[in-house]
Amino acid sequence: MQSAKRIEQEARAKAGNVSDEELALIRKAEETHRLSEAELTQLLGSDAAEEALAAAADRVRHRYVGDGVHLRGLIEFSSICRQNCMYCGLRRDNKKAERYRLDADTIVELARKAKGYGYPTVVLQSGEDLFFDTDRLCAVIRRIKAFDLAITLSIGERSREEYAAFREAGADRYLLRIETTDEPLYERMDPGMSWSNRDRCLRDLRELGYEVGTGTLVGLPGQTIPMIARDILYYQKMDADMIGVGPFIPNPDTPIGGEPGGDFHLTRRLVSLLRLLLPEANIPATTAMETMVAMGREIVLSSGANVVMPNVTEGDYRRKYALYPGKICVADTPADCRHCMGGRIAAMGRFVAEDKGFRHHRGAAERNIEEGARA
């Protein structure tokens, strides 16, 4: 793991080489929130542009979503998965994965505790575990809604009817990373799954009134920078409410465990460009970023992000939910995480937001007034 100081020193040293052309592109992105695929590709590929991109994204973050950091309590309730994604430690063919499934009472109790820690939202995340059918999961959702918590589901691909039932029971948001918008790459990385069904799921979720989150896995074997540029344009076109991105961290118990991992700097530039092009979106500083670099979440929060998802799963289940190796904080308790993140956010001059953190939709009139004032 690299230190935050070293990362900053490297980025600052390269920042001296940023070209006037790139600075003009960053200004354009900050003012218009529009860039072409070629322009995005240029900035994503530029080490020299990284600091200027982060600074512009931080200004846009402050202007559009403010200084509050939204904490979402993450409950990893089942590590059982029917899918076989090439990059994931929970893939069904990984016989070394330690599987578990929490019962309904335990999940509800973790949500009650999350409320006690002051988290206004819980994220219910699992592998694609069909044991949690509509009846079982809707019952859990209804019980958790009694605590006045917002609920985000992150349980993979389901039918439109199931998504509708979860929404009807009270689920507010849904996270489904597309991982890559490049169809051949997606289908190589997710054998047995189809890109068109992934896209269908996202459209169904949008039509059913969820706040929809998606995102990219950076550094998949065969992924190119123009592909990532097209991911950004896809998120902009679908008007994503949340976008979570992280570097690919090879898991030795998977078929691509020997491949090089994703790049921290490229992922950071992606976060900044996402903030510039989707200024109202909720963008998490993901745990994977901190797995690569100490204090990685602070760096990402200063580069456009405004959400952190502390883990509220307890005990050994944290370790067993092993998407990738080296995951941080597996030995901490949920109370440790709450205390730690609160202190770190305050040390940055930001604050922990107390509201449920729904996407902040600013009217066109409000934007025009502000843009007029800046002209």
Ligand code: SF4
């Ligand atoms: S990425 Fe999700 S769907 Fe794919 S194997 Fe892992 S848990 Fe299952």
